[in-house]
Amino acid sequence: MCGFVGFVSDSGALTGSEKNNIIRKMGDLIVHRGPDGEGFYTDDTVALGFRRLSIIDLQNGAQPMTSSNGRYVITFNGEIYNYKELRSKLENEYSMKFKTESDTEVLLETIVTYGMKALSMFRGMFSFIIYDKKEKKIFGARDPFGIKPLYYTKMQGSFMFASEIKAFLAHPHFKKEVNKDALKLYLTFQYTPIAETMFKDVFKLEPGHFFIYDGEKLDVRSYFNPEYKIDKKLNENEAALKIFDAVKESVKYHKIADVEVGSFLSGGADSSFITAIARPENTFSVGFAPGFFDEGPEAAEFCENLQLKNLHKEVSAEDFFEAVPKVQYYSDEPHANLSAVPLYFLSGMAAENVKVVMSGEGADEFFGGYETYHGCTLGTVYRKIVPKPIRHIISKGIGDRDIKGLNFLKRNTDRLTESYIGQAFIMNDDDANSILKDKYKSSISFKDITRPYFEKAEMYDEVHKKMYLDMNLWLPNDILLKADKMSMANSLELRVPYLDKEVWAVSSVLPEKYLVNREVTKKTFRKSTEKILPKEWVTRKKKGFPVPLAKWLKEQKYADRFREMFKKPFAKEFFDTDILNEWLDEHCAGKRMFHRQLYTVYAFLCWYEVYFVDTDITVAYN
Structure with a gap:
């Protein structure tokens, strides 16, 4: 690398x-x-x-x-x-x-x-x-x-x-x-979704x-465009066997090196499957301070069963906030995926022990792993039965509450092409424009970005439509950007066995019913791991990487970091900081959840400060 x-x-x-x-x-x-x-x-x-x-x-x-x-x-x-x-x-x-x-x-x-x-x-x-x-x-x-x-x-x-x-x-x-044309879109997607x-x-x-x-x-x-050639006659057991064989072969190829190759390991099926096949000497996991999400215990248990070594890094709130400017520097562009920060620390720990690691990126996009893929058929029915004005009234009544079932109603307020942009939807067009100064407001809508992809995917079912969009936007511009930049910031090569053309050849023919149903994601992929993973790993639901920012931001010392950033002269060049402070006050008071919106702005301002204001920082980072 x-x-x-x-x-x-x-x-x-x-x-x-x-x-x-x-x-x-x-x-x-x-x-x-x-x-x-x-x-x-x-x-x-x-x-x-x-x-x-x-x-x-x-x-x-x-x-x-x-x-x-x-x-x-x-x-x-x-x-x-x-x-x-x-x-x-x-x-x-x-x-x-x-x-x-x-x-x-x-x-x-x-x-x-x-x-x-x-x-x-x-x-x-x-x-x-x-x-x-x-x-x-x-x-x-x-x-x-x-x-x-x-x-x-x-x-x-x-x-x-x-x-x-x-x-x-x-x-x-x-x-x-x-x-200027990228800023509003960044506030919606949490990354820059255009080529410029x-x-x-x-x-x-x-x-x-x-x-x-x-x-x-x-x-x-x-020279390449991901296209699905869905085989509706495919037998599921046969499909599961093909997945297993393709991933196993890909892992074999991804182990080729003249140095030791380790593996990132979470408590989920994706990285565990790779680790179980590869059997690396060293694996690496990360989590947060006690009381918050930590994949370490599951990873340690898994490695104990396989007689592998697992090294674990615990990231504190202080670690997180101190690293944000550095993470923005190494990202090149402002990037507001919270998991980039713990990934930076995880890569640093791994780099102290190995030069190369394997990781599980791509399994969700190839095999239907995101919770947002649930209920696509049911969503179509809901949108046909319930009139659009009523759906909007229901969504407005739900507000910011994060409750199972209610999230389904919010996601299906509008047609798929009007509401789905991928795995992060930070601000809609109106909210983004409301906090931007006139110079940076834009009539470009997130729909202008997603429409060309939905048009290319119009022949597919709703699950494959979403997967196609994620393959073209979310995967390269968010997931793989942070994977490359955070690992290379630490001089570590990160390899992704799922993102292999032979694995793609197998995944691209899977019908919707082998991807998700109302109970489970990555249905046939999970089945393919049964011969090598314990049952609890096969059936474990996807957790993502839940950074506890919402709780941290209610602590005064961390909320004050945001307030101090919003006071800086350059912040007022881009944003209506009065609105940002109102959002922060409401979040701290527990009235509404604004942590993702606020962090997206904060990450941009950290990026701007590093590259345009305090340029001595760029020297220090090198």
Whole structure:
């Protein structure tokens, strides 16, 4: 696992020594992604930089790496798990000779040999840049599910690209500016759901896409789109066996490394299934102070049965709040998923013991694991029987109360396409605009973001519609963003065996009845784990990662942190802080639950302070 940086500048815009100086400074800003080594390549057209975390072929495999014909140069972040098979194919069919044992060399020669179709041959997680020295073109690509990030921008005659946005700060042509169009959407989704990031004119290459830059024109294309080919005749026992075999094989591939591979472990089925198959020497768990959620006891019990070692980290409220600015820095963009903070601490603990861990991300999106997938058929019936005005009256009467049954009525107030945005719905359009200053209010609705995905998924049932939306928005922009950024902040490689193209091939044919019913989520997936997991792990309901912020925020010292942030001059540039303080007062008084809304604003302000106000902090974090 590594990180790369690079840029192409107009002819004569920068001298050779200036390029060398800039590319090294850009690399320094992502040193956490690769503390084991660095490498650079520059010529009259391009500058490439690389930071390495050595996992495979520890002695060789340095980057940037040049192809055997001398024409192409690559920088690559990720792992190609089937590189040995691809290497054998190239050796047998093209008599190719390899200089290293690295997957980087195999990736490069496969692209050189097969061109664009090579992207569908890779089994792994990746983002990479290949420079064609002859045609002076840049080719960049990102894996199908968006596990590894790739950002790019063009400013003042320089086309820049990197594994993290913060690398652009070292380039003299980079202009730092908040993207006004993204802020309101962030307040709704808790992440930036559009290709343009919170930094104006900085874009993320979307999952399953590649680009070609010829020095003037940027051509971005898709090579993968998740499509369901539902097999309604599929036998459930047969489906469960296929799931087991696919996951088992994927775990085998994800264990390939020249260093020890550990595993994150919660009390749920997802990570437990991976751990039971992989049997790593070390597992890692996290929880909160006594009286709050803690997955440690279940993890310890599970590891005791398997005779594995489990290390546990307890995160206090003080730990949490102290880490928020650092978490926002490493996230690149403001990110308000509360679980990113404990994940940062979990990754730090793991990195003290191993270089690589496996984790359970993707199982919920592939196999129907979220509670919001329950009752889709019943919801359709409810919306047909009860008139929309009555549904809205019922929803308004429920208010902020979080009560089983009532949540179903709230979720089904509007049609799916008008109400579902994924696993976090922080503020609706009116609430977001109500706290924004006029300069940042927007007529763009969350429906404008979700509509194109629902249109592509119109032929599916409601469960698959939701899963399709989550695969394209929630998974890459929230779940995988925090997984990559929090692990790499600690120089730890995080691998996700469920997000494998062969596992996807099995999950994409499952009919709705094998995903969820009124009683259980991930129905057939759970069945597939029965032969290897204890029954209580198979049947245990999904807990997520319930950070106790609602209770913490009722303590004066933590509420005061928010109040102090809202007093800062830059807070008033973006928000009506009088309304924010009213929300905070109501939350502290127990009148309404505003903790998620308030934290989303607080996380943005921490991000803004780090990147735009107290820039010395960015130096301290590196």
